[in-house]
Amino acid sequence: MKKLRTLAVSLVALGVMAGAALAKEWKVVRIGTEGAYPPFNYFDSSGKLQGFDIDIAKALCDKMKVKCVFVAQDWDGIIPGLLAKKYDAIVASMSITEERKKKVDFTDPYYRSPAIFVAPKNTDITDVSPKGMKGKVIGAQSSTIHANYLEDNYKDSTIKLYKTQDEVNADLAAGRLDAALADKLVLFEWLKTKDGQCCKFIGPDIKDPKWFGIGAGIAVRKEDQDLKQMLNKALKEILADGTYAKINKKYFPFSIY
Known part of the structure; x- marks a missing residue:
């Protein structure tokens, strides 16, 4: 019994030493x-x-x-x-x-921060649901929650993905997109710039935790x-x-x- 107790104590000591060695x-x-x-x-x-x-x-x-x-x-x-x-x-x-x-x-x-759609000021989009955006070309930054949300829900739209958000914004301003989806705070800043004067928020804030955490x-x-x-x-x-x-x-x- 004493040997077992000694062994147990030794193992605990080794565990502590190993933990200390691993701690950074x-x-x-x-x-x-x-x-x-x-x-x-x-x-x-x-x-x-x-x-x-x-x-x-x-x-x-x-x-x-x-x-x-x-x-x-x-x-x-x-x-x-x-x-x-x-x-x-x-x-x-x-x-x-x-x-x-x-x-x-x-x-x-x-x-x-919620997500939100942005579109040219002269847009005819009044409904940002998947049904309302059927046939529209929507942009987002690749490998983001916004891209995932669009690809999962907007099956009847054309989804264009870009390496950076700046590239999304540039194509939207140039008229190559009907709308884009991104973080509201990021778009809030962009809309205040010269290039962002082209566009406006459309639709409500989007906060579904399934996609946006x-x-x-x-x-x-x-x-x-x-x-x-x-x-x-x-x-x-x-x-x-x-x-x-x-x-x-x-x-x-x-x-x-």
């Missing part, structure tokens, strides 16, 4: 982002990453007392890049969905639960001390949390 001390956190989704993440004229996502990530890293290193990655490869350890977390306005949670884990949401979260690898906990703690801290509100106000005249 985070001094540098590599942040993956797209850099093509203004005002959330984009490159300015000097080639520097800017935007709401970038400012939030920097604030979180400050609270965690780690160095932030940003890595730009095309959207359609952003989750594979995380799994391949190209970076440690994705801060890129990624909606938390059940499908994505099969591959990665997420922090608490750090903002929420519960908000945008920070994606991490499933094994990095310590990093997830650090990010969640830091998020609570920037919400409590006014840092989040200050960043929010810089980009939007209303709260997006």
